[in-house]
Amino acid sequence: MRSTFASIEIGRSALLAHRHAIDVTGHNIANANTPGYSRQVARLVTTRPYATPSLHQSTLPGQIGTGVQVQEIVRMHDSFVQFQINSELQTQGYWQKREQILGEIEATFLEPSEAGIRHAVDLFWQALQGLSNDPEEDGTRAVVRERAIVLTEAIQSAYRQFKPMQAHLESQIRANVSEINGIIDQVTALNREIKAVIVAGNTPNDLFDTRDQLIERLATLVDIQVVEQPHGQISVSLGGVNMIDGVSSRHIDMTPDEQTGFVQLTWSNTNIPVTIRSGELKALFEGRDVEIPYYMEQLNDFARTLITEINRIHKEGYGYFDTFDPNDYPDPATRPSPPGRLFFNDASVDAIYMDEAAAHISLSDDILADAANIAASRNGTIGDGTNALYMAQIKDTRVFGDKTDTPGGFLGGLVSGVGVKTQQAQTMVLHQEVMLGHLERLRGSVSGVSLDEEMTNLIMFQHGYGAASRFITAIDEMVETIIGRMGIVGR
Amino acid sequence: MALRITNRMMAERSLQDLTSTLRRLDRYSEQLATGKRISLPSHDPTGMELAMRLRSTLFETEQYIDNVGTALNWLETTDGALDQVVQVLQRARDLIVNGATGTHPAESREALAIEMNQLIDDLINVGNTRHGSKYIFGGENTQTPPFAAVSDPALLVPNAKGEFMASSLTTGVEYKGTSYDPADPTSGLNVEIGPGILFRMSIHGDDVFMEAFDALIAARDHLWSGDTEALSGADLEAIDQAMDTVLRARAEVGGRVNRLELVNDRLDYQRINVTRLLSETEDADMAETVMKLKMEENVYRASLAANARIILPSLLDFLR
Numbered sequence: 001m002r003s004t005f006a007s008i009e010i011g012r013s014a015l016l017a018h019r020h021a022i023d024v025t026g027h028n029i030a031n032a033n034t035p036g037y038s039r040q041v042a043r044l045v046t047t048r049p050y051a052t053p054s055l056h057q058s059t060l061p062g063q064i065g066t067g068v069q070v071q072e073i074v075r076m077h078d079s080f081v082q083f084q085i086n087s088e089l090q091t092q093g094y095w096q097k098r099e100q101i102l103g104e105i106e107a108t109f110l111e112p113s114e115a116g117i118r119h120a121v122d123l124f125w126q127a128l129q130g131l132s133n134d135p136e137e138d139g140t141r142a143v144v145r146e147r148a149i150v151l152t153e154a155i156q157s158a159y160r161q162f163k164p165m166q167a168h169l170e171s172q173i174r175a176n177v178s179e180i181n182g183i184i185d186q187v188t189a190l191n192r193e194i195k196a197v198i199v200a201g202n203t204p205n206d207l208f209d210t211r212d213q214l215i216e217r218l219a220t221l222v223d224i225q226v227v228e229q230p231h232g233q234i235s236v237s238l239g240g241v242n243m244i245d246g247v248s249s250r251h252i253d254m255t256p257d258e259q260t261g262f263v264q265l266t267w268s269n270t271n272i273p274v275t276i277r278s279g280e281l282k283a284l285f286e287g288r289d290v291e292i293p294y295y296m297e298q299l300n301d302f303a304r305t306l307i308t309e310i311n312r313i314h315k316e317g318y319g320y321f322d323t324f325d326p327n328d329y330p331d332p333a334t335r336p337s338p339p340g341r342l343f344f345n346d347a348s349v350d351a352i353y354m355d356e357a358a359a360h361i362s363l364s365d366d367i368l369a370d371a372a373n374i375a376a377s378r379n380g381t382i383g384d385g386t387n388a389l390y391m392a393q394i395k396d397t398r399v400f401g402d403k404t405d406t407p408g409g410f411l412g413g414l415v416s417g418v419g420v421k422t423q424q425a426q427t428m429v430l431h432q433e434v435m436l437g438h439l440e441r442l443r444g445s446v447s448g449v450s451l452d453e454e455m456t457n458l459i460m461f462q463h464g465y466g467a468a469s470r471f472i473t474a475i476d477e478m479v480e481t482i483i484g485r486m487g488i489v490g491r
Numbered sequence: 492m493a494l495r496i497t498n499r500m501m502a503e504r505s506l507q508d509l510t511s512t513l514r515r516l517d518r519y520s521e522q523l524a525t526g527k528r529i530s531l532p533s534h535d536p537t538g539m540e541l542a543m544r545l546r547s548t549l550f551e552t553e554q555y556i557d558n559v560g561t562a563l564n565w566l567e568t569t570d571g572a573l574d575q576v577v578q579v580l581q582r583a584r585d586l587i588v589n590g591a592t593g594t595h596p597a598e599s600r601e602a603l604a605i606e607m608n609q610l611i612d613d614l615i616n617v618g619n620t621r622h623g624s625k626y627i628f629g630g631e632n633t634q635t636p637p638f639a640a641v642s643d644p645a646l647l648v649p650n651a652k653g654e655f656m657a658s659s660l661t662t663g664v665e666y667k668g669t670s671y672d673p674a675d676p677t678s679g680l681n682v683e684i685g686p687g688i689l690f691r692m693s694i695h696g697d698d699v700f701m702e703a704f705d706a707l708i709a710a711r712d713h714l715w716s717g718d719t720e721a722l723s724g725a726d727l728e729a730i731d732q733a734m735d736t737v738l739r740a741r742a743e744v745g746g747r748v749n750r751l752e753l754v755n756d757r758l759d760y761q762r763i764n765v766t767r768l769l770s771e772t773e774d775a776d777m778a779e780t781v782m783k784l785k786m787e788e789n790v791y792r793a794s795l796a797a798n799a800r801i802i803l804p805s806l807l808d809f810l811r
């Protein structure tokens with residue numbers, strides 16, 4: 001036999017459940033634009049019906065429902081899509097950073113423009129041609145000297161941009177590693193909290209969302225592997241080493257390299273180097289240790305070859321005041337030999353001029369002191385410009401880049417090389433954007449908040465709530481009849 | 492699976508689409524503003540390399556055209572000088588023929604000798620012709636006059652009366668320039684008229700003038716001394732030979748000018764070609780770019796309009 005007030009209990013459960021569901025809806029609406037938020041759904045189920053089968057079973061026919069309850073609040077979430085997003089984020093982080101770095105390198109060459117090294121080289125060859133046509137003129141010599149200075153400055157200024165770029169990458173690496181260590185701490189703390197909530201029998205939906213967001217950021221930085229563990233915890237590993245394992249964690253240490261001063265990464269309290277295969281950090285390391293040193297070395301190589309080749313020819317020629325009249329020396333053996341002056345400073349002046357040629361390329365003191373010292377003459381006569389012509393002809397000789405390229409070809413190859421790499425990075429970034437866009441739509445489809453849907457739910461729950469109140473009022477009136485109006489016969 | 496579409500998804504999607512349209516718009520307007528299709532290597536690495544190469548070729552070609560111009564000027568001066576030499580030799584030949592007739596009195600032959608002596612000085616002057624600051628006939632010795640008169644009073648020849656023509660006479664001419672060495676490809680003054688192609692523009696004075704000087708000096712002395720036999724014999728022959736040599740040199744200059752003109756035409760043609768190629772490689776096709784820009788602009792406007800319609804209304808707008 002059911003109690004008189006059992007029906008009120010049904011009404012009460014309906015009121016509570018609808019209030020609860022309205023709160024969940026409100027939470028969804030409130031977080032409609034929160035990044036990383038997964039919509040939540042209050043799962044309504046019936047309470048245990050009356051009565052349960054037993055010996056002393058009620059004699060009433062059928063089981064009667066006893067109301068509604070919110071069984072759980074479910075977080076709408078597709079962990080496979082999330083897994084895919086995490087792995088695509090690594091690739092995207094890598095290519096995005098790489099595109100940025102290569103874009104900067106590409107810009108240092110100032111091509112195509114009249115400010116690049118190629119144009120300066122062209123002007124230099126032109127000046128040497130002019131000198132070979134008029135070796136007697138002071139003017140043509142001065143032009144060669146000025147254009148040579150322009151050329152050295154063009155090479156130096158391109159080269160000088162690489163060092164700050166490298167230093168900038170270094171500081172980004174440091175910042176990223178600190179961020180990773182911070183995320184490790186936060187995720188470990190969240191693991192602990194989540195476990196506590198789950199052990200207590202609840203689902204910490206919002207904590208999951210926060211943790212997913214941290215993991216996403218971590219995945220953009222490095223190529224992590226995420227494995228789920230009991231009690232809602234996760235472990236995160238990088239290159240086979242667990243950085244997060246439940247509530248225990250391992251940080252990344254930064255040790256400056258003794259030679260370069262750049263940091264190298266090791267796992268905290270060990271000597272094991274951190275292996276990174278993708279993500280922003282990989283691109284930063286590649287930029288710092290591979291790309292920038294490569295282009296610096298290419299410029300050094302260019303400057304070195306230029307210095308060697310020009311000097312080799314220049315040393316065999318005669319400057320304006322070294323020239324003589326061959327008729328004064330009927331026997332060629334007695335003629336003055338070339339003074340062997342340098343055009344550019346080289347290792348014979350100081351080793352740095354060849355070691356880091358692009359940074360130090362400069363005119364020799366002889367040339368700076370007097371443009372007349374430019375050795376235009378090959379055979380020692382004043383009107384001979386053959387030596388200048390020989391120097392100008394370096395433009396067509398394949399002595400650059402392991403003796404396979406002309407100077408113009410070498411520079412062209414260098415610049416178009418970085419162009420190709422940048423273009424590839426740009427294509428990959430676009431590709432990843434499309435890919436991630438698709439995955440995020442998939443996730444949004446499951447986890448995103450639809451305001452239309454929430455408003456519909458709101459109306460639904462509001463009406464449910466209203467109806468339940470009306471139900472309680474009806475029961476109230478019925479009970480009022482029993483209590484207030486019955487038993488007053490003949491009064 | 493039919494996607495469940497949420498408001499945020501739509502907002503993000505339209506933002507993404509708008510961004511990529513804007514990116515293209517930006518690129519086209521950059522192309523229009525600079526007039527260049529390529530403003531960074533990554534816009535077209537291969538085109539970029541080609542453009543760099545063409546630009547250097549253009550630069551180089553212009554220098555070669557410049558060099559050809561220099562050489563043409565030089566040869567013009569040379570030809571003018573050689574023409575004067577021909578005239579001098581012509582006059583000298585007349586004098587010799589005149590003096591060789593034997594019917595002239597000694598005085599008139601002496602007058603011829605004095606004129607012949609002036610012709611020698613004239614010839615030295617022509618030999619020392621300058622082009623700009625350079626002596627053209629001295630080979631690589633461009634700063635010293637290539638021909639210097641040598642006078643030796645002891646060698647002076649007296650006339651029949653025992654008189655001397657002048658106190659100092661040119662008895663020989665010394666060549667102070669350099670000689671052409673056929674074994675050395677860079678001998679003489681050269682300009683580059685193509686990659687690695689040297690063009691020798693100088694005519695070495697010793698190849699052209701020395702015979703003429705010798706002939707003139709001998710003839711003058713014979714006129715003075717009245718040796719008609721030598722005049723009509725050896726002297727006439729010598730001056731004809733000298734004339735031949737000069738004419739050969741003139742013919743060579745003419746030939747070189749012809750060659751240079753051909754080279755010049757070719758270089759001009761090359762310059763036009765390379766300029767056109769360069770423009771095709773790196774210049775933006777204005778009509779096409781404007782059209783593309785307009786198309787992108789339309790897309791952009793359309794998606795803005797669509798977004799304005801789609802994003803704003805939700806169920807909220809229709810609940811009281």
